[in-house]
Amino acid sequence: MEIIERYIYAVTQKLPLKQREEIGKEIESLIADMLEERTGGRRADQKDVEQVLMELGAPGKLADQYRDGSRFLIGPELMGTYMTVLKIVLASIAFSMLAVFVIEILVKPGSLLEHFISYLVNTLNACFQGFSWVTITFGLLEYWKTQKGEPVKIDTAAWDLSILPSLPDRQTRINRADSFFSITFTILFSILFISSTDLLGVWTNQGSQNWVVIPLFNETEFQRFLPLILFFLALNILMEGVKLAAGRWSLPLIGLDMVVHILQFILAVVMFSDLSIWNDQFIQQLVSSGLIAAGSEEHDLVVRIWQLAQEDLLFMIGIIFVVHLILRGMKAYRISQPTMSSGTASTNGFK
Amino acid sequence: MTDMQETINGLTQELRRGTIIIGVLSQLAEPQYGYSLVTVLQGKGFSIDAGTLYPLLRRLEKQGLLESRWDTDQTRPRKYYLLSPMGRTVYVQLCEEWRSMSVSLESLIRGGDGDGDH
Numbered sequence: 427m428e429i430i431e432r433y434i435y436a437v438t439q440k441l442p443l444k445q446r447e448e449i450g451k452e453i454e455s456l457i458a459d460m461l462e463e464r465t466g467g468r469r470a471d472q473k474d475v476e477q478v479l480m481e482l483g484a485p486g487k488l489a490d491q492y493r494d495g496s497r498f499l500i501g502p503e504l505m506g507t508y509m510t511v512l513k514i515v516l517a518s519i520a521f522s523m524l525a526v527f528v529i530e531i532l533v534k535p536g537s538l539l540e541h542f543i544s545y546l547v548n549t550l551n552a553c554f555q556g557f558s559w560v561t562i563t564f565g566l567l568e569y570w571k572t573q574k575g576e577p578v579k580i581d582t583a584a585w586d587l588s589i590l591p592s593l594p595d596r597q598t599r600i601n602r603a604d605s606f607f608s609i610t611f612t613i614l615f616s617i618l619f620i621s622s623t624d625l626l627g628v629w630t631n632q633g634s635q636n637w638v639v640i641p642l643f644n645e646t647e648f649q650r651f652l653p654l655i656l657f658f659l660a661l662n663i664l665m666e667g668v669k670l671a672a673g674r675w676s677l678p679l680i681g682l683d684m685v686v687h688i689l690q691f692i693l694a695v696v697m698f699s700d701l702s703i704w705n706d707q708f709i710q711q712l713v714s715s716g717l718i719a720a721g722s723e724e725h726d727l728v729v730r731i732w733q734l735a736q737e738d739l740l741f742m743i744g745i746i747f748v749v750h751l752i753l754r755g756m757k758a759y760r761i762s763q764p765t766m767s768s769g770t771a772s773t774n775g776f777k
Numbered sequence: 778m779t780d781m782q783e784t785i786n787g788l789t790q791e792l793r794r795g796t797i798i799i800g801v802l803s804q805l806a807e808p809q810y811g812y813s814l815v816t817v818l819q820g821k822g823f824s825i826d827a828g829t830l831y832p833l834l835r836r837l838e839k840q841g842l843l844e845s846r847w848d849t850d851q852t853r854p855r856k857y858y859l860l861s862p863m864g865r866t867v868y869v870q871l872c873e874e875w876r877s878m879s880v881s882l883e884s885l886i887r888g889g890d891g892d893g894d895h
Contacts, residue, residue, distance in 0.1 A: 452831055455853060456812055460827065492831075
């Protein structure tokens with residue numbers, strides 16, 4: 427009877443492809459058995475069939491019973507971390523967009539309403555983007571986790587007191603506020619680099635509210651590095667996400683952090699090792715904009731500072747980089763030192 | 778009142794859920810097909826939905842406690858289930874667990890009742 431086939435179809439279409447045929451056959455034979463008992467040999471009519479199917483219950487519920495375990499986009503295990511990362515990412519986005527809004531009002535005066543509307547639209551858009559990417563990432567994590575994991579199996583024998591994580595102290599805890607600021611500034615820089623690198627420079631007001639920017643960098647040279655810079659900015663956000671998820675510093679995490687910083691330092695070396703990245707017209711443009719007068723003492727000073735900045739920027743980046751590495755190294759050293767009060771030491775005594 | 782009844786129903790179901798597996802395993806020393814198992818269990822006062830039993834049988838087979846084969850000799854094909862050797866061992870163990878559980882629970886109930894209300 428058609429209604430039976432429709433019922434079976436309604437159940438099996440909600441099940442994994444591989445099991446559909448077999449389960450379909452099972453339900454078919456079950457329905458036949460139930461009909462037989464109900465009619466006691468006489469031919470089953472439409473009403474018998476309907477009663478049997480109603481007794482079997484909603485197809486969705488039956489399909490649920492057939493599925494092993496519950497299915498989640500993001501399961502209870504990952505939910506906590508997901509919410510934390512989502513909150514920080516959304517807060518960072520909202521904060522960056524607000525900053526962009528304020529800067530835009532200052533730089534391009536005009537219709538406040540227009541700015542405000544574009545601010546709202548952009549913020550909404552960016553929040554959706556952030557939400558989607560975080561959710562997709564965690565959805566994939568959940569998927570891989572369930573694909574790998576055996577159907578729920580609690581292995582109590584493998585549990586040992588020594589696997590309890592030690593309490594995070596102030597040394598090893600990862601500060602969420604730091605991550606928030608790091609993500610915020612990374613987003614701000616990304617927006618800046620993507621929208622226009624020539625905004626990075628000296629701003630002068632030429633009267634009647636027209637701003638002229640004298641760029642610090644050679645636009646075309648800078649563009650060559652843009653994909654790499656954006657890649658590292660993305661890497662930075664990813665790294666912050668990993669740190670947030672971990673919640674504390676561990677040796678592998680410190681290693682990863684160091685690798686990212688070393689790569690960033692290499693990029694800086696490549697970018698600033700020769701002077702072509704800088705705007706070679708900088709001084710002339712300063713003079714022609716009327717900011718400094720040619721031949722004045724001021725002019726010489728600016729030229730000296732400009733040259734020093736070009737030569738020594740890499741040196742300063744290097745110092746910051748080395749200090750960062752030393753701080754991380756000290757952290758790693760402190761983590762690797764066993765503490766006397768740790769739980770493992772005392773449990774070993776009981777064995 | 779209905780709220781309380783609902784709570785009782787929910788808790789009873791939870792209690793029963795744990796016992797269903799023992800009940801099912803107990804009847805599978807001989808091969809049975811799903812619906813005959815429903816009738817046998819119901820005949821012994823142990824009611825169970827076919828919609829619960831069929832998926833359960835599949836799960837127990839996946840865990841290695843049951844073996845199954847389709848019998849196509851009769852008028853209709855039917856899937857028969859039987860305890861696997863491992864299933865037999867597991868069943869014996871579960872019975873032991875159940876007995877010791879029921880003894881200690883019984884003593885708890887008697888103790889809590891103040892000995893002698895019943």
